[in-house]
Amino acid sequence: MVRPVPATTATTSPETANPIRWIRKNLFNTWYNSLLTVAAVAALAALAPRLARWAWHADWAVVSANMTLLLTGTYPRDQLWRLWAALLTVMSLFGLSAGAWRGNPRRWIGAAAVAAMLATTGPFQAPARGWLLGTCAGVAAGFMLGRGLTAWRRALWRRVLVALWVVSVPWIYLLLHGWAGSSWLPRVGPSAWGGLTLTLVLAIVGIVASFPLGILLALGRRSRLPAIRWVCTAYIECVRGVPLISILFMAQVLLPIFLPDYRIEHVVRAMVGITLFSAAYMAENVRGGLQGVPRGQIEAAHALGLNGIQTLALIVLPQALRAVLPAIVGQFISLLKDTSLVAVVGLLELLGIARSVLANPTWLGRQAEVYLFVAMVYFIFSFSMSSASRRLERALGLGER
């Protein structure tokens, strides 16, 4: 049950009403704070104009000319509609969910309208503009539809929506991958996926797969059966004892030696490596939550006649996961950024593509522009994830009870 979110930012205290008083109170209240303020302002004043001047004179053509490459890698250019369709699917589902779980209409419809305006005025080519506008319309329509259907039959509709999310995963995979011999969706193997697309695919697969695996490992580590407990503990400690980069190298280099008859795609190897790595950390996060659930809860569940699995699924896990939500989201954000490590095992995700672009003689020496762009893309996704999680925490009343 979602409670209305209390507004926290719009406080109209006298301090904010008078800027001078606010500055004096917050920036110059002690002699060392005054000193820090002056030093910080001086440093900013020295750096900001230079940065601005550089950004103005920088040759951003390297980014705009390679935009499609940076976003989609070597995905066949005549098949790009499939990536757009996948984006439309995901964004419409977001709209539907926001409507069903009573998102703020002003925020969602407003954001869709602003995005649509940007799509109309921005420097896009015809198909891209059409798809962007379609995506904005999908979000807005989904939101309204979600609201309407929830008002009509809430419990049923929310269940349908969860099912839709689950179905969307194989649908998007099919859309991206296709199959050999098809004229409608010809096969595009993972070796052709690249750029931001590959980054997101790796991150989403890693998150979706490592979440249940981590929960199982955490439960296994607390199991009463010694064999299971030892295996899970050994796995967790071994994986946490090595850096991700070495796991990725092992997956790329050792797997083909041990399995010479199977040609496993490089991308799949990276997915497996990232998932196995993330699951170990996930397990420790979840274990922390499990330890925080009072014993009385379990005893009460047993007293009500719930069996072991019911107790776990209905009483223990919801409380445990809720308690460690910030840690889990933090881990997912770092997983998103860790996908950039696959660039060193030869995969062309966002960073790998950036390296390739910089080796093009036309764009030699444009490192600053390209890497700044890559950093901005990572920031946008990481920041969205963390702000979404903050909203979820508030909705769940975390830290308030």
Place this chain on the structure above:
Amino acid sequence: MAQRRVWLLVTVVVGTVLTLASTAALAQQSTLDVVRARGHLVCGVNNGLPGFGYLESDGSWSGFDIDYCRAVAAAVLGDPNAVEFVPLTAAERFIALQTGEIDVLIRNATWTLVRDTDLGLNFAPVTFFDGQGFMVPRDLGVTSLEDLAGASICVTSGTTTELNLADAFRARGLPFTPVVFEEIDTVYRAYEQGRCDAVTSDKSQLAGRRAIMADPEAHVILDETISKEPLAPVVRHGDDRWYDVVSWVVYATFFAEEKGITSQNVTTFQSPDPDVQRFLGQTGGLGAMLGLSNDWAIKVIQAVGNYAEIFDRNLGPLGLPRGLNRQWTDGGLLYAMPFR
């Protein structure tokens, strides 16, 4: 006692796995048939080396090594675009070849004895003789190593580059002052700021760095080379038919330049020279001996051009001099074996 038995078991298991792995790799048919059955070539490449391998803005591959992948595909399949490029890092490139993940590795790999024997690889003819060279400001008027007597020279520390530099100057009896840095970027920044008279590294790297300097025209790369870095396509040991195909594709690009055959004139080229006639498949049936069509060389030259065209297209923009990569008739090392 029990411990020894465990170790014995481990040794036997690991040994069996490795033996099975190697026999499985050996028992396969020729890569030539595999490629033809598959319909495309799988080529291991570098995805970020200026001039040699990189992605164009439209998502297609470009570069000197990339062109040789296309040349092999054109010879075998008649289609230079029937290539799947597999970007590989330096660490995984040879394993990818050994395990059969790729058909041929064309990724600035240096030909050495250890790789040729111990790693079970075969090197096709060298496509690019790289080696350590020197870059100097044009104003200095330096033309040879002897002119650099007493100069200060920027170099990365702790590399073979640093050792080669000392050896080369000692052998010539020239004094010099090394200016050593840890980071490659720092080396070139110091050079550009005039903190040393010259900078030394592999020539392909010098050219790449020169191209991104504030004023590339103000710097020249000396013709002299003081170390050997022969870069060549690599295939697996024990697959002679495939090795022959890759080797003769490389020779075809050399030969075409030697005889003045270009991508423009290859279809109309006429010559009384019997070597050329055999090369063009008009006589001799050389293609059939390689297991290819008789017009294979025409396909290669049509697709990527002769060696000079490949070099100028990819490495020309970097301002890389031909150096050792000239025809043997011009004092270089490119020497196509006779087409007969």
